[in-house]
Amino acid sequence: MxxxxxxxxxxxxxxxxxxxxxxxxxxxxxxxxxxxxxxxxxxxxxxxxxxxxxxxxxxxxxxxxxxxxxxxxxxxxxxxxxxxxxxxxxxxxxIAYIPQGSMNSLDPLERISTQAVQLAGLHSDLNEEEALTKFEEMFEIVGIDPERIHDYPHQFSGGMKQRAIIALALFLEPxxxxxxxxxxxxxxxxxxxxxxxxxxxxxxxxxxxxxxxxxxxxxxxxxxxxxxxxxxxxxxxxxxxxxxxxxxxxxxxxxxxxxxxxxxxxxxxxxxxxxxxxxxxxxxxxxxxxxxxxxxxxxxxxxxxxxxxxxxxxxxxxxxxxxxxxxxxxxxxxxxxxxxxxxxxxxxxxx
Ligand SMILES: Nc1ncnc2c1ncn2[C@@H]1O[C@H](COP(=O)(O)OP(=O)(O)OP(=O)(O)O)[C@@H](O)[C@H]1O
Ligand code: SF4
Ligand SMILES: [Mg+2]
Missing domain, CATH: 3.40.50.300 (P-loop containing nucleotide triphosphate hydrolases)
Structure with a gap:
């Protein structure tokens, strides 16, 4: 520190x-x-x-x-x-922000990987492939199998959704x-x-x-x-x-x-x-x-x-x-x- x-x-x-x-x-x-x-x-x-x-x-x-x-x-x-x-x-x-009550802030209709790619498109220069590789690393850090980045939010438990949100927050290295x-x-x-x-x-x-x-x-x-x-x-x-x-x-x-x-x-x-x-x-x-x-x-x-x-x-x-x-x-x-x-x-x- x-x-x-x-x-x-x-x-x-x-x-x-x-x-x-x-x-x-x-x-x-x-x-x-x-x-x-x-x-x-x-x-x-x-x-x-x-x-x-x-x-x-x-x-x-x-x-x-x-x-x-x-x-x-x-x-x-x-x-x-x-x-x-x-x-x-x-x-x-x-600065990444995880809002109060964020567990339900993932879009239920989109794969989590799609949401990550959209985020990268809006706020970084990463292309899709780079974004996905990076997002897999983030899943590893929060303790979810990287292969599951392509799941939909409903396929996750509450705790996993919250960890996925933390992975999104970490994703662009704030x-x-x-x-x-x-x-x-x-x-x-x-x-x-x-x-x-x-x-x-x-x-x-x-x-x-x-x-x-x-x-x-x-x-x-x-x-x-x-x-x-x-x-x-x-x-x-x-x-x-x-x-x-x-x-x-x-x-x-x-x-x-x-x-x-x-x-x-x-x-x-x-x-x-x-x-x-x-x-x-x-x-x-x-x-x-x-x-x-x-x-x-x-x-x-x-x-x-x-x-x-x-x-x-x-x-x-x-x-x-x-x-x-x-x-x-x-x-x-x-x-x-x-x-x-x-x-x-x-x-x-x-x-
Ligand atoms: N959009 C709003 N319009 C009017 N008052 C609001 C609004 N949002 C919050 N407040 C008021 O502002 C004060 C602070 O609210 P805030 O949500 O920041 O508290 P908090 O410490 O986060 O509470 P909690 O622990 O319940 O989440 C409260 O009196 C709340 O009612
Ligand atoms: S009310 Fe209590 S906390 Fe507030 S200034 Fe006075 S002594 Fe301090
Ligand atoms: Mg609050």
């Missing part, structure tokens, strides 16, 4: 036009993904994860728009590129694959297999991966760095080992406690009660305020800036006015502190 930023997102705000007004789905988000990095994005349902990823490729629903911020890919600002430029230069061959919940709808064994293939791809192919998942254990086990989102804001971003062992943001602290630690499988799960707000208009406060055991009046008056977790850390950022207090309490141990709105169970608003 290199430290060169491949993707840089700065102060990104994304809004959807709705009947009630402009809904802010992502507010002032900043993070960077380096070359060869495996980057996880976690946060409960509706916190803006898909919106964040969709905005990178300008693939938002038609009522959605980036209202502020910069998206830089390999140093070039891409947020204002035209559809044509994005298609010709960026999509698939630089530098970054963005995968939105690539294992939902699969059984646990198949989920494990898919994540193993993704691990393998990071190791063997060296592609950077940005992964959204509800499975925080996968992020803690496999990713290099992660972003934790809440209510459209990036709560914390940094190396996984730091956020796992020393979370500084109240939400990541509670989230970390809510999931069973692989080293402590019998620990009670916790619930974070309440719902993130549906934000109409600009977000001018901390969206965690109504659920946060550390909240003060200040948290309602302005959004907390995303700042270095500690003065000497250039790789770990937190947006919380009380990050130092939270860290100190975490260092003292969590036994003395029980959030008023915490109880045993599972994550309230997750699937």
């Amino acid at each position: 290199s430290d060169d930023p491949l993707l840089e997102v700065e102060n990104l705000t994304v809004q959807y036009k709705t009947k009630e007004g402009m809904l802010t789905a992502v507010s002032d988000a900043s993070f960077a993904v380096s070359e060869g990095e495996y980057f996880g994005v976690v946060g409960e349902s509706g916190c803006g994860k898909s919106t964040l990823l969709l905005s990178i490729l300008n693939a938002l629903d038609s009522n959605g728009q980036v209202t502020n911020g910069v998206i830089r890919y390999k140093g070039e600002e891409i947020q204002d590129l035209s559809e044509q430029e994005l298609n010709q230069r960026i999509r698939w061959k630089e 530098s970054l694959i963005i995968a939105d919940e690539p294992t939902t709808a699969l059984d646990v064994i198949m989920q494990d297999q898919i994540f193993k293939h993704i691990d393998d791809i990071v190791d063997r192919v060296g592609t950077s991966i940005m992964l959204i998942t509800h499975d925080i254990a996968v992020v803690f086990e496999s990713c290099d760095r992660m972003a934790v989102m809440h209510g459209g804001q990036i709560a914390e971003v940094g190396p996984v080992t730091r956020i796992d062992n020393e979370p500084h943001h109240p939400y990541s602290t509670l989230l970390q406690e809510a999931f069973p630690d692989i080293r402590e499988p019998n620990r009670d799960l916790s619930v974070i009660e309440g719902k993130p707000p549906r934000q109409i208009g600009e977000t001018d406060y901390c969206t965690f305020v109504d659920r946060c055991p550390w909240a003060t009046e200040e948290c309602r008056e302005a959004p907390p800036p995303l700042e270095r977790a500690e003065a000497d850390r250039s790789d770990h950022f937190v947006s919380c006015f009380r990050k130092d207090d939270v860290r100190e309490e975490n260092e003292q141990g969590t036994d003395d502190r029980k959030a008023p709105n915490q109880k045993s169970g599972s994550l309230a608003n997750d699937e």
